[in-house]
Amino acid sequence: MAGSDPVRITSLRGGATLAILSPDLDEKTELAQETARRWHARRLSLRSPLDPELPERPGRPEKPLLVPPKATEKRSLHTLPGRIAMLHALAHIELNAVDLALDIVARFASEPVPHSFFDG
Numbered sequence: 001m002a003g004s005d006p007v008r009i010t011s012l013r014g015g016a017t018l019a020i021l022s023p024d025l026d027e028k029t030e031l032a033q034e035t036a037r038r039w040h041a042r043r044l045s046l047r048s049p050l051d052p053e054l055p056e057r058p059g060r061p062e063k064p065l066l067v068p069p070k071a072t073e074k075r076s077l078h079t080l081p082g083r084i085a086m087l088h089a090l091a092h093i094e095l096n097a098v099d100l101a102l103d104i105v106a107r108f109a110s111e112p113v114p115h116s117f118f119d120g
Contacts, residue, residue: 009035012044012118013109014051016102021052023059025095032102039118046109046118054106058099 009015015035022028038044060066075082105118 009038009044010050011046011048011109012039013047013106015039015044016106016109017052017054020099020102020106021055021059023061025061028059028098032098046115054103058103 008018009031012035015031015038019028019031019035022031035044072085075085077083077086108117
């Protein structure tokens with residue numbers, strides 16, 4: 001794993017939390033994938049006392065700066081800048097979806113749910 005230490009993954013909850021915390025998108029992906037590989041190989045427990053705390057907000061790169069959608073100019077989908085802006089917005093939506101899925105895994109690892117809940 002580039003820049004990350006797979007030994008830090010102590011459990012399913014821990015790996016999901018580390019991925020949420022990572023501001024580096026490549027590391028976030030690698031942590032999530034390595035955690036999933038270990039979970040599916042049944043080489044991870046659900047949780048560990050060594051797990052980091054769940055953050056209030058997911059890690060994000062320092063740049064580009066996040067601005068409210070209302071602070072951006074309107075662009076037409078009939079232009080190249082408009083289509084680029086739409087793809088950029090979709091990338092943000094997908095990143096939030098990934099972090100929400102990781103958050104569900106981390107939160108429910110402490111709840112009485114079947115292990116199959118995490119196999120999907």
